[in-house]
Amino acid sequence: MISLLAHIANPAETADRRRTERRTLRLDVAARSSTQETAVVIRNLSRTGLLIESDAGFALGETFILILPELGAAPARVVREDGKSFGCEFLSPVPASAISAALLKAPHDDDEAQAIAEAFAMGDADDFVAARPTSALLFTVLTALFAATALLFIVALATLNFSAD
Numbered sequence: 001m002i003s004l005l006a007h008i009a010n011p012a013e014t015a016d017r018r019r020t021e022r023r024t025l026r027l028d029v030a031a032r033s034s035t036q037e038t039a040v041v042i043r044n045l046s047r048t049g050l051l052i053e054s055d056a057g058f059a060l061g062e063t064f065i066l067i068l069p070e071l072g073a074a075p076a077r078v079v080r081e082d083g084k085s086f087g088c089e090f091l092s093p094v095p096a097s098a099i100s101a102a103l104l105k106a107p108h109d110d111d112e113a114q115a116i117a118e119a120f121a122m123g124d125a126d127d128f129v130a131a132r133p134t135s136a137l138l139f140t141v142l143t144a145l146f147a148a149t150a151l152l153f154i155v156a157l158a159t160l161n162f163s164a165d
Helices: 096-105 110-121 125-131 134-159
Strands: 023-032 037-045 049-053 063-068 072-082 085-090
Touching: 023 096, 037 096, 049 072, 063 096, 072 134
Parallel strands: none
Antiparallel strands: 023 037, 023 063, 037 049, 049 085, 063 072, 072 085
């Protein structure tokens, strides 16, 4: 057996010190805070954070829930604000599969992206919901039903009387 010498170098320092790679996209999703529910546009996304655009005002430090494709609810916190753009960090890293699902759900056709952007700009929630694929709506509804069923099951278990007679 022959030993090989190796040198492991630290990655070169760059001006961008993000911990994970960001992927650029344009994806319309729903966001819920304690005071409002609104449509937001994801501009870039990584496992640890994202950049969103929204006409709704989010405050620095505000926590909200994003509904991501194939993942469902993902809590995030606003860490940077610049007009209608908000830099956010996820409270816990999202799986790489959620990033892939978001990239696949994002429109790839410029005409489709423009149509969704116009529906979003109009501020009409009905147009926004109509622009979302049926599978995304179905997934959101099924996720909510599953969560409700699990909660009912836990409550039922907690109310059972386990006495030895």
